[in-house]
């Protein structure tokens with residue numbers, strides 16, 4: 004370095020910014036048939052952003068909060084036909100409406116849902132594709148057998164037929180009563196067989212598993228829910244009532260909250276269409292359902308099984 008020359012300042016390299024992981028659920032209600040789109044949208048913008056880094060001037064900065072609002076407003080205004088089409092809309096909007104923004108990268112993960120088909124008319128119940136992990140625990144001490152089967156990560160949603168009201172209200176209660184909400188959970192369940200070890204009378208384990216899952220899903224879809232607790236009981240009771248080989252069922256059900264997004268500030272009405280899918284905190288509803296006269300053996304904490 005030459006004598007008396009000032010060191011040049013470090014140079015800003017590639018930079019980008021935006022709101023990551025906007026969880027948007029869009030419901031289209033076609034009478035009793037509902038359709039859902041469930042996306043995780045990350046916005047990354049770049050352009051003339053030297054000043055905000057060098058001097059802190061925000062004159063060119065569209066807030067990340069605005070990019071989040073745009074995702075939710077576009078879900079209402081334009082709908083979500085496909086992840087690609089939705090991303091194209093967003094990217095074009097940011098680059099063409101904001102002079103300092105030269106590049107927009109929209110990354111989208113889409114979570115696929117399949118309809119839960121039941122004998123009834125209702126078409127508002129879904130199970131997330133990718134499905135569950137099947138579990139089994141077998142214990143034998145030379146005398147006594149215990150077989151517990153189960154599953155985890157079975158994600159299900161009802162886009163209507165769920166309410167929650169009439170609960171205790173104290174000084175700290177702010178929750179508004181809900182008369183038509185989304186009910187979604189990620190089922191973790193275990194069920195204990197009453198099989199005592201006789202090969203002749205062993206259940207067909209695969210058939211039993213498929214049937215338990217079917218009854219659990221049907222009860223979830225067909226129960227008009229006043230609480231997740233009530234739905235949980237209905238799911239367990241349906242299994243006990245229909246599967247004589249099972250004496251005990253335990254469920255751990257996180258209440259995967261979906262909050263209606265307030266679109267009023269953008270002059271848009273949210274007619275139960277656009278939701279923010281929160282990942283935490285979540286209500287956690289857990290209970291055992293027993294055949295009358297039977298004892299509980301499944302541990303309270305299912306992570307121990």
Ligand SMILES: O=c1[nH]c(=O)c2[nH]c(=O)[nH]c2[nH]1
Pocket residue numbers: 167178229230231232258286
């Ligand atoms: O189904 C529900 N059960 C609750 O106990 C509860 N608590 C809450 O805030 N929301 C809900 N939803």
